[in-house]
Amino acid sequence: LKASGADLVVTVDCGAAANEALAHAHSIGLNVVVIDHHLMRHEPPKALAVVNPNRPGCNSGQGNLAAAGVVFVLLAALNREARGRGLFEGKAEPDIRQWLDLAAMGAICDVTGLTGFNRALTSLGLGVMSHWRNPGLRALLAAAGAEPGPAKSNHAGFILGPRINAGGRIGKSDLGARLLSTDDPDEARMLAQELDALNLARREVEAEVTEQAVRRVEATGAHADDSAAVVVSGEDWHPGVVGIVAGRLRERWRKPVIVIGVDAINGVGKGSGRSQPGMNLGRAVQSAWNERLLIAGGGHAMAAGLTVAADRIDELRAFLNDRLSAERVEAVAQDWVEVDALIDPRAATRDLFDAFEQLAPYGPANPEPLFALEGVQAREPVAMNGGHVRCRLVGPDGASVRAIAWRCADLPTGKALLAGQGGLNLAGRLKADDWNGRRGVQFEIEDIADPRMV
Structure with a gap:
């Protein structure tokens, strides 16, 4: 440079x-x-x-801001300073509120704590996003097959964010920035279509690496209950998907996971990790760097990135298991599912969903309400592509609600649902179900318990 x-x-x-x-x-x-x-x-x-x-x-108390939020605050400070110096005399002052939608995108996609100022920033940003004035966001929404309307956290976290990131993960890293900064609708449409195609390719690569990583971990027993963390590596795993795979495996084993893709030519691995609440992975990785186990490394409590020589991965695994063991004991003791309310399927209505939507935007530190259904049976279960399971949950009085459980067909949750098991206690969240013009809800299953096994 x-x-x-x-x-x-x-x-x-x-x-x-x-x-x-x-x-x-x-x-x-x-x-x-x-x-x-x-x-x-x-x-x-x-x-x-x-x-x-x-x-x-720093005593600002704003440590949960994403980098996009920090940029927005800096722009506000620069605006104020320029105004004080008279630099806007005779010219229009930039209205930085037009970029609040991008600040909200950063807060949601980087999974930051949505409380206090960060929550206000995100809420205002979603309000700006709801007008869909940014040509790039509008084009990407269309490429995803979604309709414009009031923006929710789901738009940023699950529809737009993964597609914007797809360019940097397996394609061209500048595509997302070009999409979000263009004023040309035709260019936006072209870039959005390219990112949507890259996102499909990313899913295929992610699925392949996930399958290989699961097989490797289960073959070695690295996920055993007495381990504090899982570190798994493979030659030529695409560095653009290792973070997503780490998140999937973290959900599966409920402990910190680091996935490392090793370059077979130079013997250097690039990894990404996702953590479990109560276990500070970024601090542990920083400690590994301090001990000279890493070429580079850093992160925050719930996520980390690192570069490591392939011949030191075993040392890193042992170090992290030792470093996180005490935190693991405490995290396991606190690892229960705390529900907000017990309801029956008859109460799982759109009116209930709409009432709780007033508490949005949801995210870390402000999670969506978690409901429990007691003694229900899974009927008409269907295994879907991607390992998802869809079914109808029927209560003792015959009332029912549509339900889905993500990526669980080969796990105890999915197996119980596919078997049509009855007498189940379920924890999950209500989601809007507006498919094909209907205005309903579905129950998104997060955890399952068979009271006969307690």
């Missing part, structure tokens, strides 16, 4: 732990501004400025 004539580099969502790279930039006279939210080492990197609510000594 310096050789190409750059005098200033601004990093977003990275740089907080890149002390060595930024020290080199400083040594060659390249100014860097770091805008980040990741945990930092005690010694901040050499930079012109480090804007990070998780910087040691």
Whole structure:
């Protein structure tokens, strides 16, 4: 960058732990501004400025902001400073509210805690998004086959976010930025279609790596109850999907999981991890870096990334299991499903769903209400592509509600549903079911218990 004539580099969502790279930039006279939210080492990197609510000594109390939220706050501060200096005299002041939809996208897609200021930012951003004025978001919504309307967390987290990320995961990393910044509807349509196609390809790669990783872990017993974390690696696993796979395996085994794709040529692995509540994976990875087990590494409580030599992965696995063992004991003790209310299928109505929607947007630290159904039977179960199971849950009085359980056909939950088992206690969340013009709800199953086994 310096050789190409750059005098200033601004990093977003990275740089907080890149002390060595930024020290080199400083040594060659390249100014860097770091805008980040990741945990930092005690010694901040050499930079012109480090804007990070998780910087040691920062007392803002906004550590749950995503990098997009930090950028938005910085823009507001720059606007205020420019106004105070009279730089807007004779010209229109930028209305940064138009970019609140992107701040909301970042908060939701980076799975940040939706409380306090971050919740307000996200709520206002979804309001802006609901007008679908951003040509890129509007085109991507159409490419996904969804209709414009009031924006919800689901739009950002499950419809738009994965498609925007698909470019960086297995295609061209600039596609998402180009999509969100273009004012040309035709260009937006072209980019959206390309990202949608890449997302389909990403799903295929993800499914293949997930299958291989599950087989490898189960063959070695690395997921045993006495392990604190799972570290699994494979040659040439695509680095763009290892984070998603880690999340899938974390759901499966309810403990921190790191998935590493090893380059067969240079023997270097790039990995990504997802954690279980109560276990600070980012801190553990930072400790591994401090012990020189890693080439690079960092993250936050619920997610981490790292680079490691292939011949040190076994050491890393042992280190993390030891480092997280105490936290694992406490996390297991707290790992129960706490429901908000016991209802019967007759009460699972659209009116109930709409009433609770007033508490949205939902996310970490502000989860959707979790309901329990008692003594129900799964009827008309159907195994779907992707390992999902759809059925109808029938209560003792014959009332029923449509239900779905994701990616569980080969797990105890899916097997019980597919067997049409009765007398089940289920925990799950109500979701809108507006397919084909109907305005209903379905019960999204998250956990299952057979009271006869208690």
